């Protein structure tokens with residue numbers, strides 16, 4: 323097992339990619355703490371951990387919620403070995419329709435919440451710790467209607483470099499996984515109508531060189547590589563798992 327005895331905190335661990343990663347990290351021997359907002363999904367995710375961790379409700383838009391997560395982890399385990407900062411959301415809108423609230427929400431969850439999670443987790447991490455971020459193929463590809471989401475993900479990609487440089491002397495690595503279109507509830511929350519969503523999904527899927535959506539587990543496996551000592555000499559970088567979408 324690649325993560326035997328390690329403590330892994332997974333934000334967005336109640337759904338999609340984070341849920342798949344929490345399952346995989348658990349199977350690899352870690353004790354896992356999952357963070358989300360929805361009570362039902364939190365309960366279901368905790369049940370899947372079968373006692374090998376716990377779920378905790380926190381809205382990453384609120385710094386005090388993130389503090390509460392770290393207090394709970396410190397009390398239960400005293401440390402964090404792996405932080406998978408993965409939670410995120412998107413709202414689709416063309417330039418003229420983007421609202422201030424949409425900008426605030428996406429930057430507060432995808433960037434500010436992620437940044438504060440790292441800031442507040444690092445004091446619990448020792449040399450050998452690993453941080454993995456979820457960014458997106460959108461960080462390098464222009465997609466109409468996704469300007470704000472894409473900007474948040476470019477900011478996250480940048481953090482892997484900057485904070486990677488800051489944390490390297492402390493022996494903590496930080497890397498990102500960049501998923502392409504993945505079969506999770508994510509796209510269904512973009513705020514598109516059913517026909518718009520279908521057109522969007524068909525359009526994106528048609529552009530993927532491997533000609534399909536990816537699975538959450540395929541992202542979790544890349545996150546596992548970056549979280550484990552298999553990637554012990556890798557920091558500041560990004561693994562692109564997008565069926566070739568952003569490369570060809």
Ligand SMILES: NC(=O)c1ccc[n+]([C@@H]2O[C@H](COP(=O)([O-])OP(=O)(O)OC[C@H]3O[C@@H](n4cnc5c(N)ncnc54)[C@H](OP(=O)(O)O)[C@@H]3O)[C@@H](O)[C@H]2O)c1
Pocket residue numbers: 333334335336337338339340357358359360361363364380381382383408409410411412431456457458459500501502503504505506507508509511
């Ligand atoms: N699916 C894709 O095609 C795709 C592509 C590229 C990148 N990504 C990225 O992958 C990551 C995971 O997305 P996913 O596809 O797994 O989507 P998902 O199934 O919708 O999961 C999103 C997760 O984030 C959590 N979350 C959202 N807002 C939160 C908040 N304010 N506070 C705490 N937790 C919050 C959700 O918890 P609750 O539901 O409990 O609130 C949920 O666990 C995101 O960062 C997304 O941008 C996804």
